[in-house]
Amino acid sequence: MDRQPLFKRRTAISYKTEEETVVRGYNVSDLAEAGYTFYDMLFILFQNRIAAENEVDMLRYETGEFLEHSMSPSAVSAIGVINGRPNLPAAVAASVMTFGSAHGPGAAHGYMMHKYIERARVEGKSIEEMGKILVDEYMDAGLAVMGLGQPQHLDGDPRAEPTHIKHEQLCSGVYLELQRSIEKHFNARRKKEGKEYVAVNMIGAGNTALAELGFSPTAAWCIGCVCRGFSCAAHATFTMKKGRAWGASKREPMVQMLDLSMIKYVGPADREVPTQAERQEYAKKQKEEGEYKKWVI
Amino acid sequence: MGNLDDPRLMYKYRTREHGTVEADPKRARFQWVSEVAYKNVHRIVARGYDTTELVEEGYGLTDMLFIDFQSRIPLIEEEQMLNYVMVCMFEDGLSSPANIARIVASGKTLLTQAAGSSILAFGHAYGAYQTFGKMLDGILAKQAKEGKPLEEVVGAIVKKRLKDPALGVSNLMLKDPMAKRMIARAEKLGVAGKYIPLMKEVVKAAQKLSKEPVDIDMLGATGAVMLDLGFTPEATWCILSVTRAFATGAHYCEENEQEEPVRLGQTLTPKEWYDGPADRPVPTLEERKSVAKAMEAQTPEEWKQIFLERQKIKGSGWAIVEEIDDPKRKI
Numbered sequence: 136m137d138r139q140p141l142f143k144r145r146t147a148i149s150y151k152t153e154e155e156t157v158v159r160g161y162n163v164s165d166l167a168e169a170g171y172t173f174y175d176m177l178f179i180l181f182q183n184r185i186a187a188e189n190e191v192d193m194l195r196y197e198t199g200e201f202l203e204h205s206m207s208p209s210a211v212s213a214i215g216v217i218n219g220r221p222n223l224p225a226a227v228a229a230s231v232m233t234f235g236s237a238h239g240p241g242a243a244h245g246y247m248m249h250k251y252i253e254r255a256r257v258e259g260k261s262i263e264e265m266g267k268i269l270v271d272e273y274m275d276a277g278l279a280v281m282g283l284g285q286p287q288h289l290d291g292d293p294r295a296e297p298t299h300i301k302h303e304q305l306c307s308g309v310y311l312e313l314q315r316s317i318e319k320h321f322n323a324r325r326k327k328e329g330k331e332y333v334a335v336n337m338i339g340a341g342n343t344a345l346a347e348l349g350f351s352p353t354a355a356w357c358i359g360c361v362c363r364g365f366s367c368a369a370h371a372t373f374t375m376k377k378g379r380a381w382g383a384s385k386r387e388p389m390v391q392m393l394d395l396s397m398i399k400y401v402g403p404a405d406r407e408v409p410t411q412a413e414r415q416e417y418a419k420k421q422k423e424e425g426e427y428k429k430w431v432i
Numbered sequence: 433m434g435n436l437d438d439p440r441l442m443y444k445y446r447t448r449e450h451g452t453v454e455a456d457p458k459r460a461r462f463q464w465v466s467e468v469a470y471k472n473v474h475r476i477v478a479r480g481y482d483t484t485e486l487v488e489e490g491y492g493l494t495d496m497l498f499i500d501f502q503s504r505i506p507l508i509e510e511e512q513m514l515n516y517v518m519v520c521m522f523e524d525g526l527s528s529p530a531n532i533a534r535i536v537a538s539g540k541t542l543l544t545q546a547a548g549s550s551i552l553a554f555g556h557a558y559g560a561y562q563t564f565g566k567m568l569d570g571i572l573a574k575q576a577k578e579g580k581p582l583e584e585v586v587g588a589i590v591k592k593r594l595k596d597p598a599l600g601v602s603n604l605m606l607k608d609p610m611a612k613r614m615i616a617r618a619e620k621l622g623v624a625g626k627y628i629p630l631m632k633e634v635v636k637a638a639q640k641l642s643k644e645p646v647d648i649d650m651l652g653a654t655g656a657v658m659l660d661l662g663f664t665p666e667a668t669w670c671i672l673s674v675t676r677a678f679a680t681g682a683h684y685c686e687e688n689e690q691e692e693p694v695r696l697g698q699t700l701t702p703k704e705w706y707d708g709p710a711d712r713p714v715p716t717l718e719e720r721k722s723v724a725k726a727m728e729a730q731t732p733e734e735w736k737q738i739f740l741e742r743q744k745i746k747g748s749g750w751a752i753v754e755e756i757d758d759p760k761r762k763i
Contacts, residue, residue, distance in 0.1 A: 235542065
């Protein structure tokens with residue numbers, strides 16, 4: 136059996152011999168034997184350190200609450216993919232890949248925070264002041280301030296504020312101070328503009344805590360998104376075992392997600408297919424008229 | 433138009449209806465049906481438990497895995513054991529998931545593409561938890577049905593699957609004690625059920641049949657423990673592939689930090705690695721008529737000959753026999 140790696144890389148993360156697997160210098164089996172947990176492993180992996188107990192408690196809290204969010208884009212991806220009955224990992228992978236600039240944009244929020252904390256340092260301003268500057272700069276530029284608002288939990292994500300409070304209890308620092316300032320000034324400005332209050336979401340709360348725990352924006356994003364992969368796997372498994380493949384059966388008492396009646400079409404009206412003899416003239420005219428441009432995506 | 437007037441067609445293509453299908457008022461409207469979780473404006477509930485209340489009460493991710501997949505709060509020992517398994521499964525050096533994540537990262541992609549793609553490494557050989565679990569369940573079902581001694585049933589199955597990468601027994605962990613320590617820990621914590629003793633029988637049978645030294649490997653240890661913790665083979669497959677995906681995020685970071693991105697067209701394949709047909713001139717489209725030959729078989733005999741010829745073409749896929757099983761199928 137060939138046990139050589141596929142390609143050569145110098146790595147500071149881990150090595151594996153016939154005798155042991157070692158991550159950041161620690162024998163993995165010894166870590167498990169000593170009672171270290173999955174949460175500790177995240178600190179060792181991404182930060183090359185053994186975490187303090189309060190940090191582990193915060194990470195346990197956050198990953199525990201972040202794992203399940205019922206029907207979000209990622210769960211819908213997993214369910215959609217498993218409808219074709221591929222191997223389960225395909226559905227789980229799809230769910231993780233669903234996270235981007237709208238669904239769980241953790242890394243972007245982290246970079247935003249770093250930029251403004253650095254500016255506070257360089258410009259000699261307080262974090263509180265910098266929160267206002269951030270809000271004003273984003274809102275003046277017509278940009279969405281990350282970490283606020285959730286399309287389903289209109290009165291505020293039920294996880295978010297408790298996460299802030301737990302964060303205060305366990306590991307409060309500069310990130311939380313900035314995030315709280317952002318929330319305060321964002322809503323003060325909205326109030327002045329006659330707009331309603333927008334609560335912190337799980338990026339604003341969760342990512343801030345992960346940043347405080349020392350995770351880079353990318354590492355924090357990884358933790359959040361991959362964590363959700365667990366529950367998406369449960370949704371996919373449930374659908375695979377108890378749902379009907381394809382999601383279009385007429386025999387189900389409830390209309391299925393891919394029932395034909397679920398399709399609402401808003402494109403060009405049905406039209407004749409031109410013959411090949413007509414094609415060139417037809418295409419030329421279509422291009423000249425330019426009506427097609429409104430459908431280009 | 434084309435073949436659309438062919439009388440063999442099932443209906444008249446020229447008079448087909450236009451427009452979308454009306455909603456069926458006799459059936460319930462579509463809803464996302466779930467036994468796992470729901471949410472409303474103020475709550476997220478998994479298997480009946482409010483998730484915010486769970487974490488406020490001190491439950492964590494590992495408890496949530498029992499709740500989501502098994503609809504229950506785990507015993508403390510079970511939660512400890514799951515943590516133990518996940519610590520051991522977290523990182524595995526430059527193995528397939530890390531390699532995939534690094535290759536995807538080298539294209540300058542999002543972290544989620546790299547970490548997500550690493551999960552795709554888990555199949556029916558690497559991290560073959562579904563196949564492995566079904567094998568163990570199959571042994572138990574067979575023994576219950578046939579009433580033969582367990583040792584005999586295990587021996588027969590292991591004989592057939594000695595080289596199967598999903599057996600859970602191999603030469604991979606002969607010098608590394610991690611797999612055996614994991615089994616010992618499960619026994620010490622009192623979470624061993626029927627699968628760990630069964631796995632021990634599998635190991636015993638494999639050691640008797642194998643000419644080479646073999647022992648329980650990480651698939652065998654983690655798989656048996658997870659099944660004894662009450663996770664199904666499918667849940668195990670999901671949980672452990674996702675566990676590994678966290679660490680591939682670090683590989684994604686390191687690849688971006690330490691290596692140059694790879695551009696389209698950049699990577700060369702040395703000619704000395706090539707063992708396909710010798711270089712040859714491209715025929716003109718005119719010459720094609722005399723050079724090219726259609727490959728349709730008219731008889732089963734012709735088909736067989738063509739089939740065997742095609743199997744010689746590396747990369748054609750004809751030499752692979754893969755049955756895409758319905759994963760829902762019960763043992």
